Amino acid sequence: MTRLADAWKSHLLSTLSGSSEGRPAWVERLEDGGDAGFFGPGSASWAVHGELPTMVAGIRSLLMQALHPGALAGVHDWSRYREDPLGRLSGTIRWLMTVTFADTATAVAESQRVGRFHERVTGTYLDANGDEREYAAGDPELLDWVHSVFTDSFLACQLLWGSPIPGGADAYVSEWAKAGELIGVEQPPRSAAALKEHLHSVYAAGTLKHDERVAEIVHFIRNPPLSRGVLPAYRVLFAGAVASIPREYRELLGLGRPLFPAVTTTRVVLGGVRRILGRRSTSEDAALRRIARISASV
Secondary structure, three states, X not given: OHHHHHHHHHHHHHHHHOOOOOOOHHHHHHHOOOOOOOOOOOOHHHHXXXXXXXXXXXXXXXXXXXXXXXXXXXXXXXXXXXXXXXXXXXXXXXXXXXXXXXXXXXXXXXXXXXXXXXXXXXEEEEOOOOOEEEEEXXXXXHHHHHXXXXXXXXXXXXXXXXXXXXXXXXXXXXXXXXXXXXXXXXXXXXXXXXXXXXXXXHHHOOOOOOOHHHXXXXXXXXXXXXXXXXXXXXXXXXXXXXXXXXXXXXXXXXXXXXXXXXXXXXXXXXXXXXXXXXXOOHHHHHHHHXXXXXXXXX
């Protein structure tokens, strides 16, 4: 059983970080720097992004992002998710963990790196009214949608499956607004109520839509090219992500609420993953070593 758990842990860490040890070069660099970062130990962002509900939140945010035809066009036209889905996943995790746990200079540099990549992501798409529109990944509307559904997904999953958030939901939304600003969001929501109201305003405006592209990416997210050993657990987490999405968005995605108790089953799976991976990520450990070094030198 120990050998099986070790093999599963190695494969899971490779899937999430690109390294079987969970310590790619970018994690090693989190030990460098001269300050605690934008958030630091005890912050809402450390609490949310340091726990395993992030695994479900990542799935949920990808589903929600797909509902905006402009955001989906950028993925459809430019992303290599079909050829290298795990590369895209590890890239997103790298940005998330770096902004959360790195010193401020490294967090800014990582956000600028992502921004430079986005500079070439341009094209056209058909909006919900069937009109052709131009898009660029750096458009305020698209950045705003991606940031908002990301924040909403990580908050919702933490509230369902995680430990209490220091300062509550408002603290997390307010803190993580800094990450939005780093990638160019002009006025990110700063409270849970403002976030919910903003998402509803986009839905009520008729901006979101379902089409064959949405169906295609939902199918891909439901059936990613993972190993047979990981897929059963992933399917539970996918169902948990779907169950956590409000009904109006689920209907736009063409998804029904799971027929089994997905919230409870997801809690069980996350508990099992926690026993295998441990309670702290390698990114958080690296950040704590940096902060300890800084404190010792004062």
